[in-house]
Amino acid sequence: MPQRRTSALRSLVYPLEADVFLRQYFPHRLYLSRGPLHRFARLLHVDELKDAESAARACRTRVRVWSRGIDVRVDGVEAMECYRAGMTLYMNEVERFIPAVDRLVRSVATDLGRPIDQCGGELIVSRPGAGAPMHFDSDDGFNIQFRGRKRWRTAPNRWVANPLVSYGVGFADIGRQLSAHASGAMRNRMPANSRTHTVGPGSVVYLPRGTWHETRVIGRDDSLALVVNLRVPNRGDRVIDALKRRLLSRPEFRATAYPMGASDGGWRALLSEAAREVNAITPHELFSDPSPYLFAFFSPTPHDRCTLISPGKARHVLRVHRARHGSTELILDDRALARALRRVLGQPGGVYGATLLEEFGGDSQNLGRALRMLVGGGLLRRSTDPP
Numbered sequence: 001m002p003q004r005r006t007s008a009l010r011s012l013v014y015p016l017e018a019d020v021f022l023r024q025y026f027p028h029r030l031y032l033s034r035g036p037l038h039r040f041a042r043l044l045h046v047d048e049l050k051d052a053e054s055a056a057r058a059c060r061t062r063v064r065v066w067s068r069g070i071d072v073r074v075d076g077v078e079a080m081e082c083y084r085a086g087m088t089l090y091m092n093e094v095e096r097f098i099p100a101v102d103r104l105v106r107s108v109a110t111d112l113g114r115p116i117d118q119c120g121g122e123l124i125v126s127r128p129g130a131g132a133p134m135h136f137d138s139d140d141g142f143n144i145q146f147r148g149r150k151r152w153r154t155a156p157n158r159w160v161a162n163p164l165v166s167y168g169v170g171f172a173d174i175g176r177q178l179s180a181h182a183s184g185a186m187r188n189r190m191p192a193n194s195r196t197h198t199v200g201p202g203s204v205v206y207l208p209r210g211t212w213h214e215t216r217v218i219g220r221d222d223s224l225a226l227v228v229n230l231r232v233p234n235r236g237d238r239v240i241d242a243l244k245r246r247l248l249s250r251p252e253f254r255a256t257a258y259p260m261g262a263s264d265g266g267w268r269a270l271l272s273e274a275a276r277e278v279n280a281i282t283p284h285e286l287f288s289d290p291s292p293y294l295f296a297f298f299s300p301t302p303h304d305r306c307t308l309i310s311p312g313k314a315r316h317v318l319r320v321h322r323a324r325h326g327s328t329e330l331i332l333d334d335r336a337l338a339r340a341l342r343r344v345l346g347q348p349g350g351v352y353g354a355t356l357l358e359e360f361g362g363d364s365q366n367l368g369r370a371l372r373m374l375v376g377g378g379l380l381r382r383s384t385d386p387p
Contacts, residue, residue, distance in 0.1 A: 008107035009354070011039045012142050012204050012228070018111065019352045021206075023297070027140055027232070028208055030154055037202035040144065043226070046100045049146060052083050052125035052222060059123075060097045064090040068133055088126040094226075095121040101226065108142070108228050110364050111354050113294020122227040126150075130223075131216035134190055135168025136209075140230040143205040148223030152205060155194035155212040159186060162234065163210045190214060238286040239278075245285075246277045284376065293371040294357065294364055298380045299350035306345045308338055318342060320379055328377055334366060341370055345379060 013021040014035035025031040043049055048058040056063055056076045063079035065072055067087040074082065083089050095102040101121040109119040122141075131150070136157055157163070160182040167178055169188055190212060198218070199205060207213060217223040233241075247253040252270065303322045310316045316338040318330040332338040340356040353371055357364055374380040 007111055008104055009111035011035075012108070012144070013206070014039060019355050022352050022354065025206065027230075030208060030211060031206040032197055032199070033204040033206075034199075035202055035204070037146070039202070040146070043100050043104065043146070046098060048094075048098045049100075049123075049224065049226070051147075051224065052089055053080055055091060055094075055123050055125060055224070056080055056083070056089060058097055059091045059094070061091065061093055064092070066090060066132075067130070083125065083127065086127055086130050088124065088130050088132065091123040091125075093120055094123050104226075105228055110357055112230070113354055113357070113364055113368060114230065114232070118231045118233075120229050120231070122229060124223075124225045124227065126217045126223045128217050128220055128222065132214055133169050134187075134212060134214045136163060136166060136212050137207070137229075138163050138166045138209055140209050140232065141207050142228040143207060144226045144228070145199045145201055145203045145205075146224045146226060147201060148217055148221040149198065149200045149219045150223050150225070151216050151218050152197040152199065153190050153194045153214050154197065154207070155191040157210045157212050158191070159183060160210070164234070187212075235286075239281070242281050242285045243274070243278055246281070247274060284372070293368045293375070293382065294353035296371075296382050297350055297352055298344055298371065298375075298382055300345045300347065301379055301381060303345070303379070306342055308342050310335065310338075318345075320345060325378075328379060330370070330373060330377070332370065337366055337370055340367065341374065344371070344374070 007018055009018045009021070012033065013025075013031065014033055016031075016033070021031065037044070048055050056079045059076055059079075062073040062075060065074055065079055065082040065087050070087065079089050095105045098121070105119050105121050106116055108114075109116045112119075124143075126148075128148075160178060163178065163181065165175060165178050167174055169186075174182070174186065194212070197205065250273075252273075301322075303320050306318070306320045308316060308318050314333045316332045316335050318332060318338050318341055319327055320329075321327045330341070332341070344351055344356065353367065356367060371380065371382075375382045
């Protein structure tokens with residue numbers, strides 16, 4: 001039996017199993033884990049995570065400093081002066097200079113089947129009494145409380161659904177994009193249905209993008225929180241990317257687009273061609289990147305039996321026999337991957353793709369492509385949500 005790999009996602013959502021979190025919370029519902037701090041043992045003795053000064057000293061990017069009415073970026077020395085004055089320090093891309101955070105971010109990306117460039121690490125340090133005013137973020141995030149205690153207030157966002165940019169009360173300009181997507185007047189205080197959560201060391205708040213929230217450090221100790229954020233493509237991006245791939249495969253759409261000499265008739269003809277390409281896009285094209293398959297739910301289609309044979313060291317044949325359709329064979333060069341796929345086909349109740357990485361490890365891109373092959377071959381049914 002292969003050695004079971006520790007799941008970073010499982011640690012974040014303790015005591016839930018990872019597949020329960022994915023099925024019941026991700027990516028739309030807030031979740032609060034109050035597990036023990038020692039589940040993050042590999043991070044507890046990292047020098048850069050001991051206190052604000054250690055983090056600011058190690059930070060290789062300019063530190064964002066904010067308080068009510070203030071939001072600026074400064075270097076490490078100035079940051080500590082601001083911090084002692086009661087302001088909050090916000091350091092992004094910390095995985096670039098803290099190897100232990102980089103390992104955590106990569107593990108979470110693997111568990112969720114996300115490309116690593118869509119995940120990142122951030123540090124937020126605040127003194128007692130400090131905090132963040134009412135705002136929302138455009139990314140999902142796992143907020144891990146390492147030191148100190150913090151009080152959260154959260155509420156659903158009825159002002160703008162699925163925001164593409166972050167925003168907070170007191171921002172001077174909401175921007176054209178956000179104002180175009182918003183409905184009604186912007187709120188200036190937390191909604192009446194907001195909820196309060198008090199967290200301490202070891203707590204993790206999973207915050208879906210767009211959720212209104214405000215925070216305040218309580219007690220006598222400084223607060224240090226590590227955020228693993230997720231920048232996930234939206235549906236519009238998927239459709240645009242699929243259409244762009246189709247259009248740029250044709251020379252007339254790769255031509256230079258200067259307005260001089262362009263006729264309305266010529267552009268209308270191109271737009272008509274583009275509309276035909278839109279209608280020709282298949283759902284599978286929207287997920288040509290295999291990684292979304294890793295956090296999809298799969299259930300096998302009916303079959304009589306599934307066998308795995310290995311006629312050579314680097315050749316593994318997964319054979320699935322279906323009474324009405326005969327046998328289908330997949331040839332793979334990775335035994336662990338072949339065993340993972342066989343496990344999927346042997347689970348009548350279905351399975352999440354990320355669970356396979358948790359148990360078998362391996363290359364997430366190869367597993368994503370293999371799952372896509374099973375779906376394309378009619379051996380698996382794919383659904384974002386379980387039946």
